[in-house]
Amino acid sequence: MRTLNLIIVLLLLSTSGCASSQKMPDQNNSNVGQEKSDSDKPKAFSEVISEDFESDEGLFRIHQDDGKVFYEIPDSLLGEELLLVSRIAATADNIGYGGMKANTQVVRWERQDDKILLRIVSYENVADEDEPIFEAVRNSNVEPIVMAFEIESASEDSAGVVIDVSNLFLTDVPVLGLQKSRRDLYKVTKLDADRSYIKSVSSYPENIEVRHVLTYSATAPPSNSSTGAITIEMNQSMVLLPAEPMQPRYCDQRVGYFSVRMTDYGLDAQKAKEVCYVTRWRLEPSDTEAYDRGELVEPVKPIVYYIDPATPMKWRPYLKQGVEDWNIAFENAGFKNAIIAKDPPSKEEDPEFSPEDVRYSVIRYFSSNIQNAFGPHVHDPRSGEILESDIGWYHNVMNLLRNWFFVQTSASNPDSRGVEFSDEVMGELIRFVSAHEVGHTIGLPHNWGSSYAYPVDSLRSPMFTSTHGTAPSIMDYARFNYVAQPEDGVTSFYPAIGEYDLWSIKWGYSTISSAADADSERQILNDWVKERAGNPEYFYGRQSGARIDPRSQSEDLGNDAVLASTYGLANLKRIIPELRTWTDRPGEDYSELDELYGQVVTQWGRYLAHVGRNIGGVYENYKTYDQDGLVYDVVPEAIQKQSMQWLHENGFNVPYWLMEGDVLDRIQHAGALDRIRRTQVSTLDVILEPSRLARLIEADVRFGDEVYGAQEMLQELRRGIWMELRNEDSIHAVRRNLQNGYLDRMKYLMSEDASG
Structure with a gap:
């Protein structure tokens, strides 16, 4: 109990706050209040946009000449909201890949006296503009100015303004260029304007596309380090948001x-x-x-x-x-x-x-x-x-x-x-x-709980698997059918779009004509959900880093992790003796054998983790007030005890089946014990996660003998890890590694680090 008390003390959460400040404009500018000279006033259109410019019609008229780009923004679009999507179009080695999105912002062009401002718009805090509180929300969410542009002239038809936007794409504007994390990683010092240029600008009816090349000076570039520079090509898409927002759901x-x-x-x-x-x-x-x-x-x-x-x-x-x-x-x-x-x-x-x-x-x-x-x-x-x-x-x-x-x-x-x-x-x-x-x-996000809908033995049925695949949702990480045994005759091993996918698209995309707005359709959608609540094929198990609910895991199959992992392990034991034959390639080395042997070890580790997460697990069934039953329900004691026993037999014992000399002696001079140690210790770490122990401790306090609590779990784990001491047996090297891993984990749990 002394150990448990220490664990309780260490299970603390820390929070931190952050504050930001904005630099205020210089109020002491000596030019404030002075009239503009004639040279500073907007010019005639023909003086700014000569016949030498190439022009393109679209969302804005754009004009290009000799590396300069001018936007002709209609007055009707000033104040309208646009989506600015920044993508990497081409890149140096090890800095992402062409086509990857770098940033997305809502922006607005806005006139302020003789300047046009480009502002970032946030939708974190909102209110209808007709509501009295709208002014307070706006005053508390001042939109940052990305850049200000002098108005060069009125448009040719006097229904807009012309601005020079060249510097937007040739100077260091963080929202349009290399992300801060990469700047820090590569120790970027500045943007070199002399080695940067605008490659192309195109205007379409609803969007403008700009490609520009940016060169940064950097002391630790990821490739071509002798140059001390990073060059990337960016694509900026500015698209007009729909005039009438879609009815939300x-x-x-x-x-x-x-x-x-x-x-x-x-x-x-x-x-x-x-x-x-x-x-x-x-x-x-x-x-x-x-x-x-x-x-x-x-x-x-x-x-x-x-x-x-x-x-x-x-x-x-x-x-x-x-x-x-x-x-x-x-x-x-x-x-x-x-x-x-x-x-x-x-x-x-x-x-x-x-x-x-x-x-x-x-x-x-x-x-x-x-x-x-x-x-x-x-x-x-x-x-x-x-x-x-x-x-x-x-x-x-x-x-x-x-x-x-x-x-x-x-x-x-x-x-x-x-x-x-x-x-x-x-x-x-x-x-x-x-x-x-x-x-x-x-x-659709991942539905990690989908595969739990299918009984494990159904996955051994040729008829069932050919009709239903491995899970009711292709959005699960269910992967492929590791449960089917050679004698079963299964020929369909793939996931497919299933019943949950059909249901989720119906719920999200059906047009409900009888509902006038998002509020009035909520009850209809709620009724649809309740009608399906008792059917496991429609269960949604969210992806969670903590993996509290053992039904919602990646790479797992079926409604019984112990049984599914038993079948999966039997198949891995069949693969190992055939591994060299199935990877045979005359004239090639054993690198593929090495990689696939490592994959077998990794898959074994997945099975151990699937079972391990039953221990300290809590089922999570989201409900509304008009539904019966609990939202959170502790995994039954029998399942947790069975899982611990299975781990001792199949995870923590010496896996002699992985020590096949016909394989190991062709891929490494040493290292098999270390591979096994890493897998076993990783499983120990899953069972002994501070958050998992906290749930077990709380179950002890709240439910007593009705549940599998922390004290019982730790006693059973300790007996299995140290069974040689009780039986006075010699201790295999694999087991010594496991025991050392156990001690390391206990030391960690007693440290301040575990409280985070």
């Missing part, structure tokens, strides 16, 4: 969506109330009457994704299939042909097409050894409307897919036995990841 914790939040002081509430809107595309039925009759109709404006011209031809069909796989979900919301994938247009088809242009949503293909893909989106902060998205696709994600598919299915799946898969197999894996990332771009 309020968030619901029981249905997963990305969101935008703000404090609305204009509400009739007795506190500062935060509102939360989901992010989604504006899909409106082209025929409202047919839609209301229940007929499938096309949207007025479908969601369109273009494939990056840099994408290898053979993978394009699979990326496009991953996009259009979502049409089945949109049909559940009443729309057909709602989402479309297209090859990039040729110069003849669309001479203006550019992947950086904010008008186009593109699956960007990065030549990178990073093993990943990501799916962000750009949205209107006023309503949550998604305006555009660029999926980031790294070339080397294929290696990640190879590793996952091999270690999770090769025991039962001949198609995954090998260093390289057929194009058809890899193509289907690409299709899976494409669909997952598209899910993010249409508003």
